Amino acid sequence: MNTQNSNNMKIYFKIAAICFAVTMIFSCGNADDDVRYGVNTGTDGELGMGKPVDNCLNLGDSELVLSIQDQFTTLPGKVSIFFKVSDIIGNPVSGLQANQFTIYEQGRNDDCFKTISTSESFARISPNSQIFNNNTILVLDLSNSVLSSSLDELKSASISFINNVMPASDSESFKMAIYWFDGEDKLHSLNDLTHVKQNLITAIQGIDKDISNDPSTDLYGAVIKATDIATTLLNKSTTDDRIGAASVVVFTDGTDQASRYTESVALQKVKDANKNISFFSIGLGAEIDPDILSKIGKTYSVFASNKAELENNFKEISRRVSELANSFYLFEYCSPKRDGSGESNLAIQVKKDGKQGAVQTKFNAKGFTGGCK
Template identity: 75%
Template sequence: MKSCFNLLGLFFAVTLFVSCGNADDDVNFGLNTGDGLGKGKPVDECLALGESDLILSIQEQYTTAPGKVSIFFKVSDTNGNPVPGLTAEQFTIYEQGRNDTCFNTISTSESQARISPNSQIFKNNTLLVLDLSNSVLSSSLEELKAAGISFVDNVMPATTQESFKMAIYWFDGENELHLLNELTDSKEELTASIEGITDDISNDPSTDLYGAVIKSTDIASSLLNESTKGGKIGAASVVIFTDGTDQASRYTQQAAQKKVDDADPNISYFTIGLGAEIDTQVLTDLGKTASVFATNKDELESTFNDISFRVSQRANSFYLFEYCSPKRDGSGENNLAIQVKDGSRQGAVQTKFNATGFTGGCE
């Protein structure tokens, strides 16, 4: 059985850094997407680890009999950029018991430290929202389809994972966000839906961009609420492509921007613009996580690839780190510090765990 840690219950803030134009800067008690330490705190000065270049933001933590400690956290740099691809060998574990003046290093090999699949506690959903107004359908549909398929291929895992899903929607001038493919973990299904787009799919040549932003936010919020049931942690990404400005005038720019600004901080926003008719400032504001622009349709696939790389990095910067602690029943509450090194960069975070009931036999 899992027993919850006795958490400190406080968030410790660090200096807020801003990346180029767009950055995550919010923290909440579900998923900490900001630059704070989440459910952790700065490491004790006795460790003398030096200045941090990386930030480990603890999202959740728990113990499992007979002695396994599990920490789920996000790793980013000081500019808020995600850091994916870390391995267990890059982490150092430090424990401090009641008889220790400072921390002792715990061998990662002897403790069987590992990065474990996080599907049992984490769900990540992506919404790809495509502008299929007349200007796209008549001049750049084939390029958009190639770019969309490349996006799916880059974002979705090579092997099907229940924790990573995507849905595809499209919009034109109608007061509706049309479903192209429902939420799924099947890369093949998503690809087939994009391949099936035809130039007669739309009945309204106008562009309801602001309506698409508002409606996709509502869908992402609903998916996030559903994915966080049963003690799970969730995140969502909304990726919106358009080749122009809002023409339907059904909703205002202010209403769309407010929807984005007021959205759950666990929802990331990306925008992709094509051509000379887009308003780059509007798309930059709506794509508060990241925005990219293609000057012509020949650049569309590389532009989609840029965003897919960012979406994938963000999703893969969450880690479930587990190890077998040498502490045993009777040792009570212990301090724990985890340090990660990535080349010349390093960062660390500190928390606590209770070893009540811990015995040998952990694997």
């Protein structure tokens, strides 16, 4: 089979796999299920700073995607790669261990890549909290319809969300802020960004029915403002020695009623956002527009027809947010390349549950010596 036909077959099988997965998502369960989930694909397929692996390795079709976020070298000879892992339809892959990775290097004297021993290279997955900041922005619709009919359920679901997303022990690397909106041209702060979980819970518990003075719903304005906040937080948390990611989670029980901002402007804001900002949406009731909310929650969206299902909605989204945060990895190893060897190609392959994926990049061994551990 020639290369062109091989590539066409790979594309065909990937499309078929995506179609099958999406079909399974929407067909499972019975027709009376209240909760409807939507995996929104197309946002996690990029390789970041990496590129497809050279064909000489003959690794086969990729069913896992490694997207390189950053990479750097540290003397005397350590190579560090920070990346996230997802499957081909965008679901994050968390919980990977160092022994699930294979490292390949190709120097200037190599026709193809050579496998590097995991044990001899001291390969390891380091805690990504060393260089990783993750910020979650929870945006709650507190318009009159919510306050009058489902406030208790929303408070309970929000507390469950906080408990599931925030680490058991407070960590400066994982922070959350809570905002709310009604009909005003303002995204109200309920609790500023914090790593203290109890502060967030206390803020939710303090919500009462008199919190809002405008019964309308400025959904599009809230989405625009929340995206701006997430962008600012991401820029602040991404510095020379740290990497950042952010998640925006929007809950509403209806559509935009204030009409201050247009649908197109709000959706374009989400579409154009930094690739390290993920968007989730939670819809409740018969008045929502699932199509619009799916575009707002372009990473993942979930809808329920009644408030009894609200906590399950929030738990599903919290699981997704947590998995996404834990699908970022800092992989480090000691390269056998030494000073004077110039630039080398590097490929990282990961295997999990019979699936594999790989990404290729390069590094310069300038100054590399022995003694790396």
